[in-house]
Amino acid sequence: xxxxxxALLLIVMLVAAGAxxxxxxxxxxxxxxxxxxxxxxxxxxxxxxxxxxxxxxxxSPSMKAAMNESYFNKMIGQMSGQYGxxxxxxxxxxxSVVGDYNVFVYQCQFEKTKLNVQLTMNKTDVWKVExxxxx
Numbered sequence: 001x002x003x004x005x006x007a008l009l010l011i012v013m014l015v016a017a018g019a020x021x022x023x024x025x026x027x028x029x030x031x032x033x034x035x036x037x038x039x040x041x042x043x044x045x046x047x048x049x050x051x052x053x054x055x056x057x058x059x060s061p062s063m064k065a066a067m068n069e070s071y072f073n074k075m076i077g078q079m080s081g082q083y084g085x086x087x088x089x090x091x092x093x094x095x096s097v098v099g100d101y102n103v104f105v106y107q108c109q110f111e112k113t114k115l116n117v118q119l120t121m122n123k124t125d126v127w128k129v130e131x132x133x134x135x
Contacts, residue, residue, distance in 0.1 A: 028095050028102035032126040036104040036119055039129060040089060044108065044117070047076050047086045060128040067132070079134070084111025097123065101130060108134075 028036075039058050046055035052069045059067070067075075086108060093104040102121045107114055120131030 026097040028097055028104075028123075028126075032102045032121065032123070033093075033095060033104075035126040036093065036095070036102065036121055039121070039127070040093075040104070040106055040117075040119060043119075043129075043132075044086050044089055044106075047079060050076060058127050058129050060122060060125075060130050063129055063131070079110075083113050083115060086110055089117070093119075100124075102126065 042057060043055050046052075050073065052072045055072060056064055056067065088109045090107040093106045095102065095104050097103070098120075100123050102123055104119045104121065106117045106119070108117045115134050118131065118133040118135075119129060120133070122128040122130050
């Protein structure tokens with residue numbers, strides 16, 4: 001009996017120690033969150049209006065090179081055909097720091113479905129969009 005209590009205590013201590021080693025999600029700072037929300041509030045409605053300049057206003061140079069106006073028009077055509085028009089986004093995204101980037105995932109309502117829309121933003125220049133993904 002005495003050994004069972006000792007074994008149980010040892011297991012509890014190991015589990016508690018292991019829990020401290022599990023990595024926790026690091027949240028971006030508030031200024032990065034504010035920048036992401038303001039950027040999303042400009043970008044997402046531009047999916048409906050087709051305003052390339054508004055959509056790409058905060059893009060990094062490499063992001064602008066990857067998404068030229070022709071690609072943008074093709075993307076919004078596909079999105080509107082498959083998902084309908086953009087309606088709204090979640091007020092607070094899921095946010096994390098991944099390497100040199102702040103990653104924000106918004107749940108967005110479109111006419112036909114909900115989508116997760118991810119903005120990947122530069123960690124040091126919090127206003128620069130480095131990636132745009134939807135699923």
